[in-house]
Amino acid sequence: MTHVRTDGTAHMVDISAKTVTDRTARAQAILQTTEQVTALLAEGGLPKGDALAVARVAGIMATKKTSELIPLCHPLPVTKVSVDFELETGEPGQVRILVEVKTSGKTGVEMEALTGAAGAGLTLYDMIKAVDKHAVLTDIKVLAKSGGKSGDWEV
Amino acid sequence: MTHVRTDGTAHMVDISAKTVTDRTARAQAILQTTEQVTALLAEGGLPKGDALAVARVAGIMATKKTSELIPLCHPLPVTKVSVDFELETGEPGQVRILVEVKTSGKTGVEMEALTGAAGAGLTLYDMIKAVDKHAVLTDIKVLAKSGGKSGDWEV
Amino acid sequence: MTHVRTDGTAHMVDISAKTVTDRTARAQAILQTTEQVTALLAEGGLPKGDALAVARVAGIMATKKTSELIPLCHPLPVTKVSVDFELETGEPGQVRILVEVKTSGKTGVEMEALTGAAGAGLTLYDMIKAVDKHAVLTDIKVLAKSGGKSGDWEV
Amino acid sequence: MTHVRTDGTAHMVDISAKTVTDRTARAQAILQTTEQVTALLAEGGLPKGDALAVARVAGIMATKKTSELIPLCHPLPVTKVSVDFELETGEPGQVRILVEVKTSGKTGVEMEALTGAAGAGLTLYDMIKAVDKHAVLTDIKVLAKSGGKSGDWEV
Amino acid sequence: MTHVRTDGTAHMVDISAKTVTDRTARAQAILQTTEQVTALLAEGGLPKGDALAVARVAGIMATKKTSELIPLCHPLPVTKVSVDFELETGEPGQVRILVEVKTSGKTGVEMEALTGAAGAGLTLYDMIKAVDKHAVLTDIKVLAKSGGKSGDWEV
Amino acid sequence: MTHVRTDGTAHMVDISAKTVTDRTARAQAILQTTEQVTALLAEGGLPKGDALAVARVAGIMATKKTSELIPLCHPLPVTKVSVDFELETGEPGQVRILVEVKTSGKTGVEMEALTGAAGAGLTLYDMIKAVDKHAVLTDIKVLAKSGGKSGDWEV
Numbered sequence: 001m002t003h004v005r006t007d008g009t010a011h012m013v014d015i016s017a018k019t020v021t022d023r024t025a026r027a028q029a030i031l032q033t034t035e036q037v038t039a040l041l042a043e044g045g046l047p048k049g050d051a052l053a054v055a056r057v058a059g060i061m062a063t064k065k066t067s068e069l070i071p072l073c074h075p076l077p078v079t080k081v082s083v084d085f086e087l088e089t090g091e092p093g094q095v096r097i098l099v100e101v102k103t104s105g106k107t108g109v110e111m112e113a114l115t116g117a118a119g120a121g122l123t124l125y126d127m128i129k130a131v132d133k134h135a136v137l138t139d140i141k142v143l144a145k146s147g148g149k150s151g152d153w154e155v
Numbered sequence: 156m157t158h159v160r161t162d163g164t165a166h167m168v169d170i171s172a173k174t175v176t177d178r179t180a181r182a183q184a185i186l187q188t189t190e191q192v193t194a195l196l197a198e199g200g201l202p203k204g205d206a207l208a209v210a211r212v213a214g215i216m217a218t219k220k221t222s223e224l225i226p227l228c229h230p231l232p233v234t235k236v237s238v239d240f241e242l243e244t245g246e247p248g249q250v251r252i253l254v255e256v257k258t259s260g261k262t263g264v265e266m267e268a269l270t271g272a273a274g275a276g277l278t279l280y281d282m283i284k285a286v287d288k289h290a291v292l293t294d295i296k297v298l299a300k301s302g303g304k305s306g307d308w309e310v
Numbered sequence: 311m312t313h314v315r316t317d318g319t320a321h322m323v324d325i326s327a328k329t330v331t332d333r334t335a336r337a338q339a340i341l342q343t344t345e346q347v348t349a350l351l352a353e354g355g356l357p358k359g360d361a362l363a364v365a366r367v368a369g370i371m372a373t374k375k376t377s378e379l380i381p382l383c384h385p386l387p388v389t390k391v392s393v394d395f396e397l398e399t400g401e402p403g404q405v406r407i408l409v410e411v412k413t414s415g416k417t418g419v420e421m422e423a424l425t426g427a428a429g430a431g432l433t434l435y436d437m438i439k440a441v442d443k444h445a446v447l448t449d450i451k452v453l454a455k456s457g458g459k460s461g462d463w464e465v
Numbered sequence: 466m467t468h469v470r471t472d473g474t475a476h477m478v479d480i481s482a483k484t485v486t487d488r489t490a491r492a493q494a495i496l497q498t499t500e501q502v503t504a505l506l507a508e509g510g511l512p513k514g515d516a517l518a519v520a521r522v523a524g525i526m527a528t529k530k531t532s533e534l535i536p537l538c539h540p541l542p543v544t545k546v547s548v549d550f551e552l553e554t555g556e557p558g559q560v561r562i563l564v565e566v567k568t569s570g571k572t573g574v575e576m577e578a579l580t581g582a583a584g585a586g587l588t589l590y591d592m593i594k595a596v597d598k599h600a601v602l603t604d605i606k607v608l609a610k611s612g613g614k615s616g617d618w619e620v
Numbered sequence: 621m622t623h624v625r626t627d628g629t630a631h632m633v634d635i636s637a638k639t640v641t642d643r644t645a646r647a648q649a650i651l652q653t654t655e656q657v658t659a660l661l662a663e664g665g666l667p668k669g670d671a672l673a674v675a676r677v678a679g680i681m682a683t684k685k686t687s688e689l690i691p692l693c694h695p696l697p698v699t700k701v702s703v704d705f706e707l708e709t710g711e712p713g714q715v716r717i718l719v720e721v722k723t724s725g726k727t728g729v730e731m732e733a734l735t736g737a738a739g740a741g742l743t744l745y746d747m748i749k750a751v752d753k754h755a756v757l758t759d760i761k762v763l764a765k766s767g768g769k770s771g772d773w774e775v
Numbered sequence: 776m777t778h779v780r781t782d783g784t785a786h787m788v789d790i791s792a793k794t795v796t797d798r799t800a801r802a803q804a805i806l807q808t809t810e811q812v813t814a815l816l817a818e819g820g821l822p823k824g825d826a827l828a829v830a831r832v833a834g835i836m837a838t839k840k841t842s843e844l845i846p847l848c849h850p851l852p853v854t855k856v857s858v859d860f861e862l863e864t865g866e867p868g869q870v871r872i873l874v875e876v877k878t879s880g881k882t883g884v885e886m887e888a889l890t891g892a893a894g895a896g897l898t899l900y901d902m903i904k905a906v907d908k909h910a911v912l913t914d915i916k917v918l919a920k921s922g923g924k925s926g927d928w929e930v
Binding site: 315318319320321323354355357358359360361363364367368371372375378379380381382383420421424425428429431432433435436437439443444445446447448449450451452463465 | 470473474476478509512513514515518519522523526527530533534536537538576580584587592599600601603604605607
């Protein structure tokens with residue numbers, strides 16, 4: 001690993017010599033709430049309003065804030081973002097959030113996809129907390145990555 | 156619930172008439188990685204540098220960005236933030252992130268504590284992803300809340 | 311006007327001695343497009359997706375960015391924001407955007423309401439520009455103001 | 466229109482496959498105030514200070530915030546921005562704001578030019594509101610566009 | 621010093637129990653350039669345009685970004701900001717930047733005043749660097765502070 | 776100098792026609808405090824916690840905010856940032872901050888390096904101000920620059 005500093009201090013890794021290529025990442029987050037709440041989400045019946053539409057916008061905007069939130073992330077111009085929701089496809093009371101991000105850049109967009117998923121998930125949390133104080137945002141992870149030298153993969 | 160709009164559209168709930176009181180929230184996130192990685196974290200041996208120190212700063216700064224990330228959150232001036240890490244106190248390969256936030260305000264700081272925990276967790280993810288592509292950020296939830304009319308609670 | 315500087319240079323006016331009171335402002339913006347487009351807006355049929363929901367979120371978030379955009383604005387913690395749309399209530403092809411903002415602060419929230427209306431309007435512009443290159447965002451103004459020493463008014 | 470999603474939800478359109486070209490956009494906004502106020506603007510005599518210089522800076526900075534304000538806008542690195550003012554060249558009491566923006570990117574800068582015009586206009590509104598409570602920010606529109614596949618145009 | 625943590629890790633100090641009082645801070649920065657450049661500054665003759673007006677706006681806006689830039693700073697609502705320049709009152713080729721900031725808050729605004737001075741100074745640096753590559757921004761310090769329990773002082 | 780406007784007003788200079796090349800800049804800042812404080816810095820003994828780690832992160836993040844702080848700066852995607860500290864290598868009680876920034880872009884990163892140095896320095900100031908009210912942040916300047924048409928140089 002050539003980018004370790006001898007004194008172990010934090011730094012933004014040098015990517016100057018890397019090639020600009022098209023890169024994609026997909027990530028997910030899961031909000032574990034109750035079936036009563038997923039029903040309210042499906043019908044847009046929550047007190048703060050249409051939660052899925054708000055969380056979708058929040059997730060998209062969060063991907064654009066990634067390098068402001070993650071100190072050592074390189075700023076990257078995202079060229080595509082989508083945020084989708086699946087209700088009640090897993091355990092009862094679950095919302096699955098799926099985010100896909102693309103860029104043309106010198107490094108990958110995994111952190112952008114994860115930040116979008118977390119941002120959408122936190123927003124759902126905020127939208128439902130008047131009716132469920134004990135939701136859990138969980139299983140945030142990268143699902144697939146393509147582009148760049150390290151090779152494509154998918155879980 | 157008086158703050159439901161008849162057309163179900165999203166809005167920032169009116170808290171003008173609420174009282175300014177001292178409010179505290181505690182939240183957690185868990186990063187599930189490997190024991191090899193938690194050992195590197197403990198000794199500051201990761202390629203991007205001292206991950207815990209960077210994630211602590213990122214978590215604190217993320218709490219201050221809460222109302223920028225969560226569309227319907229009211230801006231609140233945080234008066235105290237701490238971010239702590241526990242390594243290998245749960246399942247093997249786990250890092251537990253604990254965030255405590257205080258404010259004097261008209262509404263609670265649960266979202267600030269959650270956003271701080273997510274921000275610190277995403278930053279750890281970024282710091283370790285060169286050595287663990289398959290970490291999972293999980294179990295993000297509120298642990299305790301005090302202040303405000305709805306009463307104190309703790310899980 | 312005591313807050314004029316003798317050399318005419320710009321400064322953020324001193325409001326330290328003013329009283330914290332509840333303050334409200336309402337503002338509007340009008341997007342002039344075509345009847346074909348307002349029909350697409352009403353049915354959510356635009357290429358980039360559900361434009362009204364996105365513009366509502368954008369308008370709410372823009373009010374929270376007011377003091378970042380307007381150099382001499384004092385930062386104010388908004389305590390309520392709503393953004394509403396009226397389609398085809400004025401000239402053919404018009405969308406009227408109505409924003410209401412409240413705070414408890416030392417100065418008024420007219421600029422927050424105007425910034426929210428402009429932010430929602432610009433977002434609608436972006437959502438429809440693939441189908442109407444020649445929309446006009448117009449008639450952005452304050453409709454009503456209450457709270458503070460200068461007295462309440464409404465147009 | 467290939468970028469419509471079947472469920473009509475909002476998303477940031479995929480521009481990965483588009484070509485990087487030089488792109489320019491010009492936009493305007495008009496502030497309708499009174500002749501007394503445009504005289505004060507011309508001589509720098511407003512209570513908050515030199516309004517045109519402040520609004521020029523605000524307009525330039527607003528173009529750089531476009532993708533933070535407009536949820537589905539792609540981040541673009543602007544390579545040139547100018548903001549100009551014309552006083553009393555239209556109806557009595559009018560200030561015309563003209564913004565020109567350039568980039569080398571995969572999509573156009575119309576939204577950047579419009580956001581710059583709106584940002585400069587809102588700032589003028591703020592600078593004059595102590596002397597004119599009833600100004601109107603109006604006629605915000607794109608004047609010309611060049612670069613990109615859809616062809617150049619000018620109104 | 622009660623706010624030291626036993627493990628020495630960074631945290632945002634708890635100010636919840638402190639009293640809201642009026643607080644003021646004054647800070648300075650000095651830009652050391654050449655007499656040729658201060659002459660250009662005085663007459664507004666620099667290639668990027670009227671440098672003092674731009675730097676004044678930048679300084680005011682920087683004070684509002686203090687808690688975003690300084691990780692452990694508490695967010696504070698500034699209630700007054702002024703930025704002034706003195707040309708050639710010290711060593712030849714010097715510009716002195718003076719910033720005054722007020723708030724009503726639980727902690728002082730020294731960091732806001734310093735950040736404003738640095739922001740204005742960096743902006744001047746940017747405005748003149750085409751004509752002076754070797755300017756130095758120097759002597760950034762707090763000049764006076766009032767309000768709060770620790771007492772007033774002035775250098 | 777072709778980028779002077781005839782009316783002397785501020786504008787963001789047109790760099791559209793410039794070539795994308797690798798560019799590097801190094802800058803410094805010096806914090807003048809006391810030997811007692813540099814000893815506390817070296818051992819991580821300051822009341823707010825480990826100051827050097829926090830200031831390093833703040834400096835890196837500040838470079839990414841350069842175009843938000845400096846009105847006429849072009850946004851540039853940094854590809855490498857490092858922030859280093861030297862204690863007691865100059866006058867007694869001095870901390871020297873060294874920042875290196877790289878980009879692939881159409882203009883240089885001197886302002887990014889300077890902003891990183893100032894951001895790290897202001898953060899150190901904040902971390903030590905409980906034990907030294909009279910620190911001075913000084914000697915902020917560019918040390919070296921490479922890439923671009925104007926040629927490489929080093930002081």
